[in-house]
Ligand SMILES: O=C(O)CCC(=O)C(=O)O
């Protein structure tokens with residue numbers, strides 16, 4: 001997938017990483033958000049645990065053989081603009097040094113359950129009246145907990161639960177019991193005893209604070225919007241309605257379906273992401289070993305994207321959480337978007353080769369990002385899916401919900417040369433075929449642009465939710 005930190009470490013060392021290139025975010029902090037003329041970075045390898053035959057539990061191979069010379073890709077790097085408007089990686093030392101410690105050691109998954117999940121897919125209520133932690137990307141959302149000897153058998157776990165307002169493992173399923181996915185989905189989200197991995201001398205546990213993409217219902221009286229504000233909202237909503245669903249081919253293999261997801265679909269997606277996001281393996285803010293942070297919250301369904309290593313794995317290093325399952329609810333939506341894109345391509349290009357131009361995919365991974373109003377994502381390529389998937393140029397399908405985001409894309413990792421398009425709530429963007437390796441990123445989120453009709457139904461935080469579907 002994304003990152004090309006150019007830092008070999010741990011189990012990745014000596015596996016073909018090109019450490020000399022693509023360091024967007026080195027400790028020196030002088031890398032450009034969009035490195036001019038930069039090539040994609042080092043190679044990463046998926047080391048999701050595989051069976052003897054190399055297949056993972058879902059029958060898909062996640063081992064990434066033969067990719068040693070693949071440049072890596074994703075620039076999921078924390079960044080900030082300098083005075084010239086270039087955006088550089090932000091370096092923020094980890095106050096609690098928790099990630100470093102937790103990555104090098106081990107712990108059971110502990111998750112703060114103080115923010116219980118409330119909604120469920122299909123249920124009407126969008127009551128998000130639970131505790132929610134800050135969206136500020138500057139805040140660390142992990143704390144590290146030293147373990148005593150008892151931790152290995154779980155004894156210490158309970159003690160620390162008190163201090164950290166966390167529930168013992170036995171209660172971990174509470175939050176996702178309200179997630180009405182299929183029974184199998186539910187089962188596969190349960191805590192995995194294998195999450196206890198080997199521990200070093202100084203054992204640490206990382207606890208990821210749940211991040212709620214919905215805000216609590218406050219019961220406070222809303223101030224009346226000004227006439228100006230009312231008109232702006234009216235204009236936006238009217239424009240959206242008038243636009244209807246319309247599609248544009250942005251470049252070969254890249255299709256934008258405007259206003260594609262209906263309001264009820266968007267609401268369901270938010271609820272689903274919210275529920276999963278509050279549970280084990282849910283939203284967190286990726287932090288790099290050198291202290292850099294990504295300017296968004298992320299979770300990865302189906303397999304865990306590890307931005308620091310630039311690879312997928314079954315469990316994520318930050319807290320050992322197993323990736324939540326890929327919800328089957330998404331399949332029909334992605335399938336429909338691909339079919340409609342094919343129809344658009346056939347109409348526009350008078351071509352019957354739509355499936356060659358944009359190959360169909362059967363997604364099994366979804367990376368979910370939540371950008372606050374100040375969130376962003378550096379230019380990168382999505383290149384950590386399997387070699388086969390990349391060779392077939394299977395598309396990435398992206399859903400945007402909430403505030404609009406300015407999406408940059410181009411053939412080079414160069415912000416100045418990148419094309420720009422606003423992705424608004426309900427838009428679906430697909431890039432595959434000849435555009436599969438396009439550099440892309442999100443330069444900004446435009447506050448207060450989420451459809452009012454959406455916010456009337458669900459208390460999504462200010463910001464932008466983005467889901468990218470991929471076939472590993
Ligand atoms: O938020 C977006 O529109 C893009 C997200 C993205 O590129 C990614 O998750 O790889």
Ligand SMILES: [Fe+2]
Nearest residue numbers: 380381382440
């Ligand atoms: Fe991407």
